[in-house]
Amino acid sequence: MEQLSIKTSTHDYPVVIDQGLRFKLKSFINKDYPSVYIMTDSNVAPLYLDDVYNTLKDQFHVTYSIIPAGEESKSSRVYFDLMTQLIEAGVDRDGLIIALGGGMIGDLAGFVAATYLRGVDFIQMPTTILAHDSSVGGKVAINHPLGKNLIGAFYPPVAVIYDVETLQTIPFREIRSGYAEIAKHSMIHTPPFWDQIKSVTLDESLSETTLIRDLIHGINVKANIVEMDEREANIRQFLNFGHTLGHAIESELGYGKMTHGEAVAIGMLFAMELSEQHFSVSLPVDAFYDWMKRNNYPLNLPRLSVNRLMERMKRDKKTKNATIKMVLLKALGEPILVDMEDVSLRQQLESFLEKMVIR
Numbered sequence: 340m341e342q343l344s345i346k347t348s349t350h351d352y353p354v355v356i357d358q359g360l361r362f363k364l365k366s367f368i369n370k371d372y373p374s375v376y377i378m379t380d381s382n383v384a385p386l387y388l389d390d391v392y393n394t395l396k397d398q399f400h401v402t403y404s405i406i407p408a409g410e411e412s413k414s415s416r417v418y419f420d421l422m423t424q425l426i427e428a429g430v431d432r433d434g435l436i437i438a439l440g441g442g443m444i445g446d447l448a449g450f451v452a453a454t455y456l457r458g459v460d461f462i463q464m465p466t467t468i469l470a471h472d473s474s475v476g477g478k479v480a481i482n483h484p485l486g487k488n489l490i491g492a493f494y495p496p497v498a499v500i501y502d503v504e505t506l507q508t509i510p511f512r513e514i515r516s517g518y519a520e521i522a523k524h525s526m527i528h529t530p531p532f533w534d535q536i537k538s539v540t541l542d543e544s545l546s547e548t549t550l551i552r553d554l555i556h557g558i559n560v561k562a563n564i565v566e567m568d569e570r571e572a573n574i575r576q577f578l579n580f581g582h583t584l585g586h587a588i589e590s591e592l593g594y595g596k597m598t599h600g601e602a603v604a605i606g607m608l609f610a611m612e613l614s615e616q617h618f619s620v621s622l623p624v625d626a627f628y629d630w631m632k633r634n635n636y637p638l639n640l641p642r643l644s645v646n647r648l649m650e651r652m653k654r655d656k657k658t659k660n661a662t663i664k665m666v667l668l669k670a671l672g673e674p675i676l677v678d679m680e681d682v683s684l685r686q687q688l689e690s691f692l693e694k695m696v697i698r
């Protein structure tokens with residue numbers, strides 16, 4: 340078992356990582372909650388809901404909701420439906436919400452927890468690789484048609500219980516999506532981490548030992564940053580590497596068309612190219628491109644409107660005074676937030692997208 344604790348100026352919660360934790364969940368709940376409400380999705384429910392429900396049912400009054408799987412469910416409509424279900428189930432302020440699933444469920448259930456009766460406790464039980472990122476740090480949100488995560492809060496869970504046995508059932512595409520965020524953590528960290536990731540191939544040869552090693556490394560990078568800057572006043576913005584364009588692509592294509600990790604990987608490629616030009620430095624752009632190619636990340640895009648992407652990038656949460664800010668790299672492990680100049684960003688985006696269309 341691997342356990343770390345996230346200590347910020349206001350919160351302190353454990354992140355526990357091990358095989359089979361869903362059967363030991365009770366031992367991590369140290370409050371006598373009158374009701375426990377599990378939120379999960381339609382793919383995860385048939386696999387793991389019974390295990391979690393049965394582990395808790397003797398000690399707690401347990402109810403649940405099963406939400407249609409997919410990014411489209413991170414919406415105001417589903418959010419409101421969940422509120423209705425909690426009210427009808429009579430969950431009070433002492434209730435506990437458990438988010439059992441990937442980042443979609445974690446963000447959605449976390450935002451419900453943050454706002455239901457002005458806040459009830461919640462536990463993150465991540466079941467995807469990507470959720471090594473989403474379950475830690477307390478960012479919770481739903482999407483707006485105009486942009487990703489535009490409605491949300493900073494609301495840390497009371498615990499993150501990561502049963503890595505559940506990763507055995509995630510589809511290949513989701514392994515790739517999750518590894519994009521691991522690659523992100525590696526690039527904003529010191530170079531040996533990227534050296535480790537670049538040799539990983541995401542096929543049957545990926546061993547559980549390698550996966551868990553990379554997950555834990557990623558969580559540590561994130562945890563250190565969150566501990567220093569929980570509410571993203573400064574260095575937490577580095578965790579947004581690849582997201583300025585990535586989020587714009589996700590929302591422009593329509594939520595769920597491309598996975599979050601796939602879009603972020605394209606965003607990182609763009610940010611690395613910009614970084615090379617901006618700082619006249621050499622970065623492992625080719626190595627990253629090759630890694631993406633070898634692992635079947637999408638490397639071409641349909642023709643997208645540069646104007647619309649620029650508009651979406653302007654709605655990014657890092658934007659101030661209408662100036663788009665992007666996380667660039669001065670070197671591997673040296674992220675920096677840069678004010679982008681509209682005209683040149685537009686030109687660079689145009690030529691980047693042109694390459695992506697013909698690739």
Ligand SMILES: NC(=O)c1ccc[n+]([C@@H]2O[C@H](COP(=O)([O-])OP(=O)(O)OC[C@H]3O[C@@H](n4cnc5c(N)ncnc54)[C@H](O)[C@@H]3O)[C@@H](O)[C@H]2O)c1
Nearest residue numbers: 382408441442443444466467469472473478505508509599
């Ligand atoms: N809050 C944060 O800090 C943060 C960080 C990164 C990403 N995110 C958000 O996370 C979301 C993406 O998360 P995700 O990639 O986990 O997507 P997801 O939750 O939609 O899960 C991906 C797919 O895998 C399925 N699935 C989940 N666990 C499974 C399992 N164990 N076995 C079989 N299938 C399983 C799901 O049903 C879904 O179809 C995005 O909305 C993104 O914005 C948030």
Ligand SMILES: O=C(O)C(=O)C[C@@H](O)[C@H](O)[C@H](O)COP(=O)(O)O
Nearest residue numbers: 472476478487488575578579582656
């Ligand atoms: O934890 C953070 O901070 C991140 O930026 C992590 C990202 O991987 C994640 O996708 C996050 O939800 C993006 O945040 P947003 O503030 O740009 O919506």
Ligand SMILES: [Zn+2]
Nearest residue numbers: 520582599603
């Ligand atoms: Zn992300």
